[in-house]
Amino acid sequence: MSVPLLVFIACGALAILGAIGLILAREPVHSALSLILVMIALAVLYLLLGAAFIAAIQILVYGGAIMVLFVFVIMLLNAGEEVRTNLSHLARWAGIPLAVFFLLEVAYSMVREYGSRAAMAAGGSAAAPVPASTTELSLKLFTDFVLPFELTSILILIAVLGAIVLAKKES
Amino acid sequence: MVPISYYIILSAVLFGLGVIGFVFKRNIITIFMSIELMLNAVNLAFVAFSREFNQLDGLVFVFFVIVVAAAEAAVGLAIVMVIARNRKSLNVEDVNLLKF
Numbered sequence: 001m002s003v004p005l006l007v008f009i010a011c012g013a014l015a016i017l018g019a020i021g022l023i024l025a026r027e028p029v030h031s032a033l034s035l036i037l038v039m040i041a042l043a044v045l046y047l048l049l050g051a052a053f054i055a056a057i058q059i060l061v062y063g064g065a066i067m068v069l070f071v072f073v074i075m076l077l078n079a080g081e082e083v084r085t086n087l088s089h090l091a092r093w094a095g096i097p098l099a100v101f102f103l104l105e106v107a108y109s110m111v112r113e114y115g116s117r118a119a120m121a122a123g124g125s126a127a128a129p130v131p132a133s134t135t136e137l138s139l140k141l142f143t144d145f146v147l148p149f150e151l152t153s154i155l156i157l158i159a160v161l162g163a164i165v166l167a168k169k170e171s
Numbered sequence: 172m173v174p175i176s177y178y179i180i181l182s183a184v185l186f187g188l189g190v191i192g193f194v195f196k197r198n199i200i201t202i203f204m205s206i207e208l209m210l211n212a213v214n215l216a217f218v219a220f221s222r223e224f225n226q227l228d229g230l231v232f233v234f235f236v237i238v239v240a241a242a243e244a245a246v247g248l249a250i251v252m253v254i255a256r257n258r259k260s261l262n263v264e265d266v267n268l269l270k271f
Contacts, residue, residue, distance in 0.1 A: 019208055031204055
C-alpha cells in the first residue's frame with residue numbers, strides 16, 4: 001500500500017468521522033468543531049491532489065474566517081442543546097428510499113466510469129497529471145476569469161452591507 | 172496515485188451526510204453548517220476532476236465557491252441572528268410563518 005493511499009484513507013476517515021460527529025452532536029459548538037475537523041482533513045486531501053493554493057485558502061477562509069464566524073454566533077446567541085423531534089412522514093417514506101437510490105446511482109456510475117477509465121489507460125497513453133501550480137492558477141484567474149473575479153468583489157460588498165443592515169438594531 | 176473514484180465516493184458520502192444533517196437537525200446554525208459540509212463535498216469533487224483531467228478550471232470554480240460561501244455565511248448568520256432575536260429560539264420548527 002503506497003503512502004498517498006494511506007494518507008487518503010486516514011484523511012477520508014477523519015472527514016467522514018467529523019461529518020458523522022456534526023450530525024450526532026447535540027451541542028452546536030461540538031458540531032462546529034467537527035466541521036473544522038472535516039475542513040482540515042479536506043485541506044490535506046487537496047494537498048495530496050496537488051492543489052496547494054486551494055488547500056491554503058481552505059484553511060484560511062473556511063477553517064479560519066467562516067468557522068470563527070459560526071463559533072462567534074453560537075457564543076453570541078448562547079445556543080444550547082438542541083431539541084430532538086421525531087422523523088417526519090415525508091422523511092420516513094420518501095427521504096430514506098431516495099437517499100438509498102442516490103447512493104446506489106452514484107456507486108453504479110462510479111463503477112462504470114472507473115471500468116472504462118481503466119480500459120482507456122490500458123489502451124492509450126494517458127498523460128500523467130502534473131500538480132497545478134499557483135502561478136498557472138492565478139494566470140487563469142486574471143485572464144480568462146477576470147470578469148467573474150471582479151464581480152465577486154461586488155458580491156462581497158453587497159454581502160457586507162446586507163449583514164450590517166440585517167444585524168442592526170431597529171431604532 | 173489514488174484513483175479518482177475514491178475521491179468521488181468520499182465526496183458523495185460527505186454530501187450525503189450533509190443532506191442527512193440538513194434534513195434531520197433542528198438547530199438553525201447546525202443546518203447552516205450542514206450546507207457548508209455539502210459545499211465542501213462538491214469542492215472535493217471539483218478538485219479531484221481538475222486533477223484527473225489536468226485542467227485548472229475546476230480549481231478556479233473552487234475558488235469562486237469559497238468566495239460565495241464566505242458571503243453566504245456572513246448574510247446567513249446575520250439572518251439567523253435576526254430570527255433568534257425575534258423568535259427567542261433557534262429551533263426551525265418555531266419559524267413556521269411560511270410553512271405549508
